């Protein structure tokens with residue numbers, strides 16, 4: 143597909159917005175995950191994907207914070223997939239990074255399920271934390287790729 147200069151700028155802008163939203167959502171899931179953990183609430187929602195009492199989304203309800211973690215994870219994953227589809231179709235430069243981010247986020251959701259079903263087995267919790275950070279790094283790399291490459295040092299010209 144051949145883009146004009148103006149179309150290129152538009153595509154870059156859309157991609158930058160999508161990858162930024164994904165980055166922000168992954169960051170938010172990590173913060174909420176740390177909050178769940180620090181409050182010792184990791185075990186209180188012992189089923190997957192819903193908590194044992196079903197949807198209790200009232201503010202401050204029994205499983206509210208766990209649901210916030212899971213729902214932002216779901217929306218974040220959808221955002222990463224949309225970013226990847228857009229990269230594959232229109233922003234080829236970032237398609238490898240975006241695709242790897244999609245794989246990492248899918249893997250992370252599967253590990254999240256194992257965290258719950260294993261009743262917080264320490265090794266699985268550690269992997270969940272590590273892959274969460276890795277997913278953030280990949281989402282950041284994808285976002286950075288929305289900027290033009292700067293070649294050479296300005297002083298070297």
Ligand code: HEM
Pocket residue numbers: 168171172173174175176177178179180182183184185190191211212215218219247250251252253254255257258262267270271273274275277
């Ligand atoms: C994008 C997806 C996700 C990311 C980036 C993410 C990241 C994190 C992080 C960083 C923590 C804090 C760990 C700690 O400080 O000890 C955490 C905790 C937790 N996450 Fe996730 N998470 C994701 C999805 C999920 C999903 C889908 C589930 C389950 C359905 C889940 C279940 C949990 C649980 C139960 C904890 C608390 C563990 C504890 O109490 O030690 N996570 N998550």
